[in-house]
Amino acid sequence: MAEPLLTINDLRISFPSPNGRIGVVNGVSLEVGREVVALVGESGSGKSMTGRAAMGLLPSTASIEAKQFTFEGRDLTRLSGTQWNALRGQGISLILQDPKYSLNPAHRVGRQVEETLLLHTRLSAKERRQRALEMLSKVGLADPERVYQSYPAALSGGMGQRVMIAAMLINNPRLLIADEPTSALDRGLQDQILALLRSLTADLGMGLLLISHDLQQVHRYADRVLVMRQGALVEELASADLANASSPYTRALWAARPSAATYGTRLPVFEGE
Ligand SMILES: Nc1ncnc2c1ncn2[C@@H]1O[C@H](COP(=O)(O)OP(=O)(O)OP(=O)(O)O)[C@@H](O)[C@H]1O
Structure with missing residues (x-):
């Protein structure tokens, strides 16, 4: 792998409790380069806390330490x-x-997509608008002018998520962290949005850390998979190898992956070691 974008070595995140500090991430190490890396695991395994740490968005009561x-x-x-x-x-x-x-219902879509440019660049209003229209088109919205002028209430869920992706990519980030980016969408839209994220990642030369509980999706859209349980990594493997994982935990998650019948439900929490 080329020089990683994100390097995490022995990350520990804890919260205070009446019985002392409780570790929710206990020594996680990972790297993300210009690729799609998925972080999977059951509810409460620490996926979101790991992603939020990389955005500086942990709750204020959290303590964080890491070797790197x-x-x-x-x-x-x-x-x-x-x-x-x-x-x-x-x-x-x-x-x-x-x-x-994520979208403010009181403001038009265009203004929200452009916001990062307003805050972080010196582009003129005309240039910002131009760039926003380009981004709206790049994320697959057929009528960017109309979407630009719309309020969020006029958008379907899938369009709303495309708008969010446009807003997040407009300033050419090198790393995108997507925390369950499609779990509010129906199955067909989930695939469309993940395929879009994957192709944008490659086209724009970014890294994507995809946080998900859906191993079927991860298998299809990620290059590598990191499996978390109880705040620690249990296995790291190529997504193509998910069906032949060595850890019993990954194998149990793979066996419990959503099917058409169970789609939309959370992964079961497995008891014991
Ligand atoms: N503000 C907080 N104070 C104390 N504990 C918290 C706080 N926020 C989260 N936690 C705990 O941190 C642990 C990890 O949570 P996290 O949200 O990272 O899990 P997750 O793997 O993303 O799960 P999910 O798929 O349900 O989002 C959980 O046990 C959760 O209860």
């Missing part, structure tokens, strides 16, 4: 709030589950 935690060689553990804001606008972007909660 760098983006393009830059130490993320030492960034100030202002430096995080700059990095989030220009280097790393986050796509969350449901565009309904």
Whole structure:
């Protein structure tokens, strides 16, 4: 693999509790280059906390330590709030589950897609508009002018998620973190959005950290898979090898992968070791 974009070595995240600190991520190490890396595992395994740490978006009560935690060689553990804001606008972007909660219903789509350019570049209004229209077209929206003028309420779920992707990519981030980016969408749309994310990742030369509980999707759209359980990594493998995983836990997750019948449900939590 070429020089990684994101390098995490022995990441530990904990929260205070009446009985002392509770570790929710306990020594995770990973690298993401210009590729699609999936982080999978049952609910509560620490996937989102790992992704949020890489965006500087952990809850304020969380404590974080790591032997190495760098983006393009830059130490993320030492960034100030202002430096995080700059990095989030220009280097790393986050796509969350449901565009309904990410888009502001009171503002037109165009303004929201352009916002990062307004904050982080000196482009003129005309240039920003041009770039926003290009991005809306790149994410597969057929009538970018109309979408640009629309309010979020006028968009379907799939269109809303495409708009969010346009907003997150407009400033050419090198790393995209997508936390369950399609779980609010129906199955057909999920495939469309993941195929879009995968092709944009390759076209734009980005890295994508895809957080998911859907092993079927991961198998189809990721290059590599990291399996988490109870705050630790249990296995790392090429997605093509998922059906032949060596860890019993990965094998159990693979056997429980969503089928047409169980699609949309959470992965079961497996008891014991
Ligand atoms: N603000 C918080 N304070 C204390 N514990 C928290 C807080 N936020 C999350 N946790 C705990 O951290 C653990 C990891 O949560 P995380 O959201 O990373 O899991 P996940 O693998 O992404 O699960 P899911 O698929 O359900 O989102 C969970 O046990 C959760 O209860």
